[in-house]
Amino acid sequence: MTVTVKIPTPLRPVTGGLGELKVDGATVGDVLRQLDAQYKGFAERVFDANGVKRFINVYVNEDNIRDKKNMETELKAGDTISILPSIAGGCTGCAASLLAVAATSLG
């Protein structure tokens, strides 16, 4: 069955600038493996040894595959897979950095 895959801007250099692709597959894993075969560098951006990278989210329609069956999440015709950057951060460690700067300043 054919599904639509939405590619986020950070990944588009890998897909030749394409933001939307039509791919056949029965599961999310099928589709992502096909994209890896078709686009060099895709896997490095999306996967690590544990599967989808921590800072990448994959959604099928409105559902995060981490809440479903991950790569084994089943697809039906017309589904949309969205690959999204996971945006996170914060000032963890800022206090330690400030202390380091202060210590350096104090010599």
Place this chain on the structure above:
Amino acid sequence: MIKIPSSILREIYDHMEASYPHECCGLMVGTSNAGDRVVHAARRCKNLNTDRAHDRYDMDPMCWLRTEREFESTAWSIIGIYHSHPDHPSRASQTDTDAALGAGMVDYSYVIVSVQKGTVASAQSWVLNESEKKFYEESLVVDDEGEGDRK
């Protein structure tokens, strides 16, 4: 360089001051051309980190999805992320750097705002250099010339 109209910057600051002492986050939408970004809209996103919201944020992924959909038929797209550092400097932290590298966030502006005792104290914008694995500061310009283009 990133150009932000004063009214949008005020919207962002209002979000941050209302969220204090927690970190807040959101997306900036506009145009990008050879490293010059112009903001035309901002969208607030939910910080899903409830355990350490005072010094961490995890943006609701649905916010990115909703914002992309909202603007997909326009000439604008997501060009940057904003977040606050309550009672800490507006510099990119190692946590910010690690997360941006993990998501491959090159060519985006990261506007970080220091909120001291509930009031915005400083704002800086940063761009990730992926090969050097660090953020570099870019110019943040308050610019109201494109204000009439806003939705």
